[in-house]
Amino acid sequence: MMIDLRSDTVTRPTPAMLAAMMAASIGDDVFGEDPSVNALEQKAAAMFGMEAALFCPSGTMTNQLAIRTHVRPGDEVICDQLSHIYLYEGGGIAVNALASVALLAGERGKLTPELIAPAINNPTDPHRPLSRLVSLENTVNKGGGCYYTIPEIAAIRQLCDERGLALHLDGARLFNALAETGDAPEAYGRLFDSISICLSKGLGCPVGSLLLGSAAFIAQAKRFRKLMGGGWRQAGFLAAAGIYALDHHVGRLKQDHARARRIGQIMAAQPDVHSVLPVDTNIVIIRLHEGITNTDYIANLKERGILAVAFGPQLVRFVTHLDLTDEHIEQFGQALAGQTVGAA
Numbered sequence: 001m002m003i004d005l006r007s008d009t010v011t012r013p014t015p016a017m018l019a020a021m022m023a024a025s026i027g028d029d030v031f032g033e034d035p036s037v038n039a040l041e042q043k044a045a046a047m048f049g050m051e052a053a054l055f056c057p058s059g060t061m062t063n064q065l066a067i068r069t070h071v072r073p074g075d076e077v078i079c080d081q082l083s084h085i086y087l088y089e090g091g092g093i094a095v096n097a098l099a100s101v102a103l104l105a106g107e108r109g110k111l112t113p114e115l116i117a118p119a120i121n122n123p124t125d126p127h128r129p130l131s132r133l134v135s136l137e138n139t140v141n142k143g144g145g146c147y148y149t150i151p152e153i154a155a156i157r158q159l160c161d162e163r164g165l166a167l168h169l170d171g172a173r174l175f176n177a178l179a180e181t182g183d184a185p186e187a188y189g190r191l192f193d194s195i196s197i198c199l200s201k202g203l204g205c206p207v208g209s210l211l212l213g214s215a216a217f218i219a220q221a222k223r224f225r226k227l228m229g230g231g232w233r234q235a236g237f238l239a240a241a242g243i244y245a246l247d248h249h250v251g252r253l254k255q256d257h258a259r260a261r262r263i264g265q266i267m268a269a270q271p272d273v274h275s276v277l278p279v280d281t282n283i284v285i286i287r288l289h290e291g292i293t294n295t296d297y298i299a300n301l302k303e304r305g306i307l308a309v310a311f312g313p314q315l316v317r318f319v320t321h322l323d324l325t326d327e328h329i330e331q332f333g334q335a336l337a338g339q340t341v342g343a344a
C-alpha cells in the first residue's frame, strides 16, 4: 500500500461525506436555486463574519476572480515571490486581470509592512502601474506551511488602509493556520477585503473552494465566474460535501500537524537530508544534500511505498491529510529506517 504524501488533495470522501452528498437537495445554481449551494455560501460567510460567499470549482478560480474583481487593467498586485497566485496559476494575473505584479522576497513567503511599503507606487507618477491590491497566503505552501499571526496581518491591513489598497487572502489552507493559532475566522473576516478558502485540501472534499467578501464584491465576482464558464448547475452534491467538511473536518486538523512533525523528525535523521524546514502545520519540506537529485530521491521513496513531490532543486515536499493514520506514519518510518538513497 502506497503512503501518498504528495498533497492534501489526494483524499477520498469518507462514507459519511458521500452519504451527505447523495442526500443533498439540489437545484440550478445559475438560477440561484440550489439550496445546498446557498446553504454552504451562507454558512461560510457567517463563519467569517463576511456578507457573502461564492462557491467555485477551484482555489485558482476563487483567487483569480478576487484579483480580477479588485483591479483594473494596468494595475499592480503586490505579493510574495513564493505566492501560489504568481507561481501556480498559469499566469492568470496577466491573462484574467491584465494586471502586473510586484514580487517581494519575504521570509518563507510571508510579507511585512516594511517589505510592502516601498513597493507601493506613487499614484501621481504615470510611469508606474497603480498599486491596487496586496495578496497574502496563509498558510504559505512554498514556505512549508508557515502561518501569520493576527498582529502581523493587522499591521499590513493598516498600511493598506493608509495607502488605499485592497487586501486579499489566499487561504487555501487557512483552517490549518487557525488550528495552530486558535484565531477565530471572524478575525480574518474583519482584516481582509476578500478571502479564498479551499474545501478540497485539508478539509477532505472532492472539489471546491469559496470566495468570501462584501455582497457587492461577490456579485461582481459572480459575473466574472459566469464569463469564465464557472456558472454551474446542480453543484449541490458538491456543496453538501463542503457543509459536511465545515461541520466535521475542521476540528481534526491538529492531528495532521502532529503527523507532519513526526515525518519532519524522521526526515531530519535521514543521511540524505541536509535540513528540514520548521514544520508548522501539515507541510514538510526537506532539502537534500548536494549531489542527490530530487527526482532520484522521489523515485527511491516510491520503491519504498512513499509518494512525495519535487518542490524546487534539492527540495521535496510531503503533506499530511485526512486519509493518513498513525500506522501510516509508523510504516513511513520503518520504510526509511537505516536507508541511504545514495550516491553523493
Ligand SMILES: *Cc1c(COP(=O)(O)O)cnc(C)c1O
Residues within 6 Å of the ligand: 057, 058, 059, 060, 061, 063, 084, 085, 137, 139, 140, 141, 170, 172, 173, 198, 200, 201, 209
Ligand atoms: C492548492 C492551492 C490553491 C488552489 O488550488 P486549486 O488546485 O486551484 O484548487 C491556491 N493557493 C494555494 C496556496 C494552494 O496550495
